[in-house]
Amino acid sequence: MRFSDVRDLALPLGRLSAWVASEATLARAAAQTADPRGPSHNQHGHISDALARRVDPELLDLGMESIGASGKAPATGWLGVAFEVPTADGGCLQRAFEGWVSRHETLRSGFRPTGVGITDVEFERMTLGPDEVRFDEVDLGACTDATTLADTLDDLFNRSTDAVSWPAYAFAAIRSSKGTTVVMAFDHVNIDGYSILLSVSEIRELIDADREGRPAQLAPVPSYLDFVQDELALASEASASHVAVDTWREFIGDRGTLPRFPLPDGLPPGSQVPQEARCIPIITEVQASAFGAWCRANGASAATGFLATMSLAFTRRAQQIAAERGIETAPDVVGFRSLVSTHTRHSPHWAESIGWFTAIAPFAVEYPADRELIDVLALANESWTTAKQGAGLPMPRISDLLDAPLQPRFVLSYLDARFNRSADRWDDWKAHALIGDVGPTDEVYAWINRMPTETYLTWRFPGNEVCGAEVEAVTKLMAQIILETLSLGSEPIRTPVESSAQW
Numbered sequence: 001m002r003f004s005d006v007r008d009l010a011l012p013l014g015r016l017s018a019w020v021a022s023e024a025t026l027a028r029a030a031a032q033t034a035d036p037r038g039p040s041h042n043q044h045g046h047i048s049d050a051l052a053r054r055v056d057p058e059l060l061d062l063g064m065e066s067i068g069a070s071g072k073a074p075a076t077g078w079l080g081v082a083f084e085v086p087t088a089d090g091g092c093l094q095r096a097f098e099g100w101v102s103r104h105e106t107l108r109s110g111f112r113p114t115g116v117g118i119t120d121v122e123f124e125r126m127t128l129g130p131d132e133v134r135f136d137e138v139d140l141g142a143c144t145d146a147t148t149l150a151d152t153l154d155d156l157f158n159r160s161t162d163a164v165s166w167p168a169y170a171f172a173a174i175r176s177s178k179g180t181t182v183v184m185a186f187d188h189v190n191i192d193g194y195s196i197l198l199s200v201s202e203i204r205e206l207i208d209a210d211r212e213g214r215p216a217q218l219a220p221v222p223s224y225l226d227f228v229q230d231e232l233a234l235a236s237e238a239s240a241s242h243v244a245v246d247t248w249r250e251f252i253g254d255r256g257t258l259p260r261f262p263l264p265d266g267l268p269p270g271s272q273v274p275q276e277a278r279c280i281p282i283i284t285e286v287q288a289s290a291f292g293a294w295c296r297a298n299g300a301s302a303a304t305g306f307l308a309t310m311s312l313a314f315t316r317r318a319q320q321i322a323a324e325r326g327i328e329t330a331p332d333v334v335g336f337r338s339l340v341s342t343h344t345r346h347s348p349h350w351a352e353s354i355g356w357f358t359a360i361a362p363f364a365v366e367y368p369a370d371r372e373l374i375d376v377l378a379l380a381n382e383s384w385t386t387a388k389q390g391a392g393l394p395m396p397r398i399s400d401l402l403d404a405p406l407q408p409r410f411v412l413s414y415l416d417a418r419f420n421r422s423a424d425r426w427d428d429w430k431a432h433a434l435i436g437d438v439g440p441t442d443e444v445y446a447w448i449n450r451m452p453t454e455t456y457l458t459w460r461f462p463g464n465e466v467c468g469a470e471v472e473a474v475t476k477l478m479a480q481i482i483l484e485t486l487s488l489g490s491e492p493i494r495t496p497v498e499s500s501a502q503w
Helices: 023-031 041-053 090-103 146-160 193-212 224-237 243-252 285-297 302-324 373-390 395-402 465-487
Strands: 014-021 079-085 109-113 123-127 135-143 169-176 179-186 275-284 333-343 358-368 410-416 432-435 444-450 454-462
Touching: 014 023, 014 090, 014 146, 041 109, 041 224, 041 395, 079 193, 090 135, 090 169, 090 193, 135 146, 135 169, 146 169, 146 179, 179 193, 193 410, 193 432, 243 358, 243 373, 243 395, 275 285, 275 465, 285 302, 285 454, 285 465, 302 333, 302 358, 302 373, 302 410, 302 444, 302 465, 333 373, 358 373, 373 465, 444 465, 454 465
Parallel strands: 333 410, 410 444
Antiparallel strands: 014 135, 014 169, 079 179, 079 432, 109 123, 169 179, 275 454, 333 358, 444 454
16 A cells, blocks of 8 residues: 555556536535534634635535536645455445445535635535435546546546535546446545545445445444544643643744755745655565564654654755765754654544544754764654644644744654554555645655555655655665664664653
């Protein structure tokens, strides 16, 4: 399972169909009274940004009628997944999609503007009941060319994942004599990267159960909307003296801004360019398992170990660049600063729920320039313990309490999906996670993904040769640092400390 661009995925060719909300369902949604449960802070910020980017603020529902219209839809940054299922007809697929949406309240809930304008538009939540969503199949024709298929899916998903239209997702399938491949995409307002992975086994089970004429073996799950209300209640009680606010205040300090990609990105100041996504393997799972054992023996989690490794890789790459440029005076102490995306599924209660369970933590670590990973690990462990305090409140709430705009530009993330339901079958199902374009920007995001067979980095970065070369260099250094550390396994292991940071 790799997170990659849909254009990098060798999808089978065949007849493409999409499933869209029926006219009766859309009418029911439009007439639905407002749901008093508010959006999460993440959702509110995301929706506000989406409204500000609208090319046509009067367009409240994208709908299928716009598919195939002249011009491409603007990028929405959707998240998606593709996987094979047993050969299934349209009715079977439709019932599976409807059953899955019925199962997860957040997919039956969306947001609609209550006024028209490009900025400062108010919006409200709408939520349908478990049995109120029906889909219609739309035939999009035969796809005999891989590029055309990828472009068609990308445009379909961009048109169907608008944060302020419901539904903010799309289901599609490619069917041929060889089988069926399901491809789905969602706006971030309803889902996160881990939820994308959860969807695979659930959709597969619903399809298998339908084909076999039996009830689906899926236990009920709690609603993300309930999580949101709990989170909102806690955040509303927080003041500017909250420990999370103090953590961010200290992190920002006199700089006044959040960190950007710390290496050359090839961009003139203030410029923004189309992004590129790149998926690069780091180590095998055998190596990752050995690395995790080394981290734990030295008082840290594997997740913190990967964060420490990335910190060291960035500082070593900066040292290489300085040497290449003939800069002889190097600092005695080096530092690394970034934002880190972390999950908020702190209770097992939410383990199987679909939703946007993420927060942002401010991470900073400093160490002498000549240190090895064993030294950086201990410092990163301490720094991450502090950083997690900053994730105690949603970042938009932090921004409100600091009365300062906080716009992420450089973000790291770690996802351990080895124990996800049916992860051991992803290869058999040819499952792949997908990330959509976000449009021109100067952002750099890096996702460290630990999967059942490998650990790899998915990058999203300014699409030019300079930034691409730095992305490749840092990834290569990460692998080198880990493998060099494992090769020194005969050396004495440091005494473990009590703290075992969990990313």
